[in-house]
Amino acid sequence: MGSASLIHLAGLRKAFTQAGAAPVDAVRDVSLTIGAGEIYGIAGRSGAGKSTLLRLINLLERPDAGTVTVDGQELTALSRRELRAARQNIGMIFQQFNLLQNATVFDNVAFPLRIHGGRPRDAIARRVTDCLELVGLADKGHSYPAQLSGGQKQRVAIARALASGPAVLLCDEPTSALDAETTRQILQTLADVRTRLGVTIVIVSHELDVLAALCDRVAIFEGGSVAEELRLGQDIATTALGRELLALRPSTNKERRHA
């Protein structure tokens, strides 16, 4: 999209070794660059290495080789303490939401701000209120996760991920536990997050229609590396998979009808 690079992965490798089994090369020699404000999708079969790649971006997994640079900072060169601070620039959401069940919605969103310290109470309260407003849950601060629908839980997770004002939001199968209508609403919220806050989004999904609806580019993962990278709307029709994505993409279909 012609914007500056925000995420740069170079020569990333990650293998998992389990006792008595041959090592699994989950990610093999992946290099890619994602632009500021871009929504980048990662597709592929189960076991292709999608989640591992996503978790390498914030170093939840440490690479065996290669470098990860986010917003001008080489994360792979940082100390643990520096990395903890740098991670405030990278939010993450998950398929199962991962909320604290015994904490209110407000406290869930405040949690990352409190553990990093240094922020006054009223600044935290303002930030939490802003984030809940952004995801349309301003009136749910006192509720507990068990009282919310799946879509509302994922919105709380998005608010929590955005609380520290990150430049990047990583999404690991964010709609796989949700029905079609709720999925559509969550995708709209993610699109708004990019438009309103300029956040760069990387999303892993096995649902091609989800990626087609949201992403600017999609990497197709196979056996731990990028088999193909498609820019939606441009070179997307050049492959069978691209044509499949195109057929699933609501806005592109509209554009084509009006062309």
Ligand SMILES: Nc1ncnc2c1ncn2[C@@H]1O[C@H](COP(=O)(O)OP(=O)(O)OP(=O)(O)O)[C@@H](O)[C@H]1O
């Ligand atoms: N912590 C781990 N220990 C051992 N092996 C692992 C670990 N995490 C992932 N793997 C293996 O690495 C490979 C890639 O896994 P990964 O979860 O990244 O794939 P995926 O494309 O996200 O799959 P899915 O869509 O099923 O979640 C798989 O063979 C998986 O079994």
